[in-house]
Amino acid sequence: MKPTAKADPKPRTLDASAARNFVARRTVVWVARVLVLLVGLCAWQLVCVSGGVSPDVLPRPRPTLQHLPTLLSKSETWQAVWQTLDGWALGMAVSLPLAVGVGLVVGSSSWSYRATSVLIHFFRAVPIIALLPLAVLTLGATVHMKAFLVLLATFWVILLQTIHGVWDVDPVMDSMTRSFRLGWLARARWLLVPSIGAHVATGFRLAAVLGILVSMGTELLASVPGIGFKILQAQTVADTVTEVDYIIIAVALALTMSVLLTLVERRILHWHPAYRERASA
């Protein structure tokens, strides 16, 4: 997702025609975006009207969207959002320091990486949902079980990013800090945090979005309170309007999370080469 110069033509001079072009282009883009949205809604309506899909399983767009504000004004909806975030936050709070700590150790020598790489890649490849029955049996359908699965899913993502971050430390800078005899605090401040921080931030963003997904999936499949469970409940009583509304809320939650974290990342890491490149390219 990197905007190129053409994609983001900020008029740098007060050239009237360039400014006009810019405005025209933005207008076209926004009109087209609204059209895309309308086409999507029409397609939904068409699928319902054509009779291919029974109204018992897929509601029409109008009643669904009309019901959304009612749902959003209920406190139980926000409670469900809170419950989803609760398990997620608990898992992430353990996962982040643990993964960064282990990553620093593993990444620091080529032998420690070799010794653990098969293990890391094995566990990363395990479909996390497959661990759900085991987790339910041993931990019960609780918020702790949800947090545990979030931890298991996100740990490897952050770990691998941290390891790559350690590898990314510039060897010249590293020897410079040594020859200047900087203390470990100064070394951490000026060398390690800037080099590794960018990778950890990216790992955190990827992991956070994955964690939300795992959190909701756990709720849906193991009946743990949260948005996922709300979807399941609505489906059980065949209230498809509410079901689709909760799906919309789930998408909005994941989208908000991802957009927010991207913004924070860009704000914190504006100096990083990967981001500078994007801003100036």
Place this chain on the structure above:
Amino acid sequence: MTRRTALSGLVSLVLPVLLVVIWWIVSSGSRSIYFPPLREILTVFREQWLFDGFTSDVLPSLKNLLLGVVAAVAIGVTIGVVVGSSDILWEIVRPAIEVGRSCPPLVLIPIVIGIFGIGSDGKVFLIFMGCLWPILVNSIDGSRSIPSEWLDIGATYRLSRKMRLTIRLRSASPQIMVGIRLAVAIGMSMVVASEMFAADRGIGHYLVQAQNLFNVRGVWAATILLGLIGFILTLIVDALDKLLVRWHHEMHAHGGGESRSSRKQLGNTR
């Protein structure tokens, strides 16, 4: 060099083998219901999954996975290259794609199963939905990051549209492989989750049954099997990656590749 490689291969196996051995020894006298001895788990594993259960419960699921991934590659790459070759098109569809890629595929399970029923059509569709976004996003990204010199060469030599499309695809292929790798992992989760939600067969269905019947050994055995399948799938994708985009890895193996690879690490969203 070869001795070094062999040695490092050996080192990488020490820890996994050690962990399995420790698990075996520690659990051998276990009386806990939840943590049965590894020996008993492996007995169940052999009886259940080698090989009757494998052909009846695992192969159909893997077939669904393959269908879903292939459909996602076909559609994702096509749309991705088209969108990625036009700036204005990309700007227009970007919000829609951001929404689509943020949609957690797991929450779609109830409604899709409701529409398609519990047969394999709905599962293929769910796998497709889960796999489409990483492939689409990476195809767009790959297609947009084609070096401008390559485009210039195409224009200067007045290559046909088809040739220029080939160049673009070639240039995007390493990034597309990144998307496929992510997609296979997501697809595998979708296979298991959709079968756990509603199915009459499949390993996810078996897992839920075993959980409800309190068949703890069965759950452990099936979980191990799924872990192995997941791992083997990533190995297959790795091999495919080596086969298809070896030129890319060779190009970036020596010097100058670092910046691009580190940018990739940061750039890979999802």
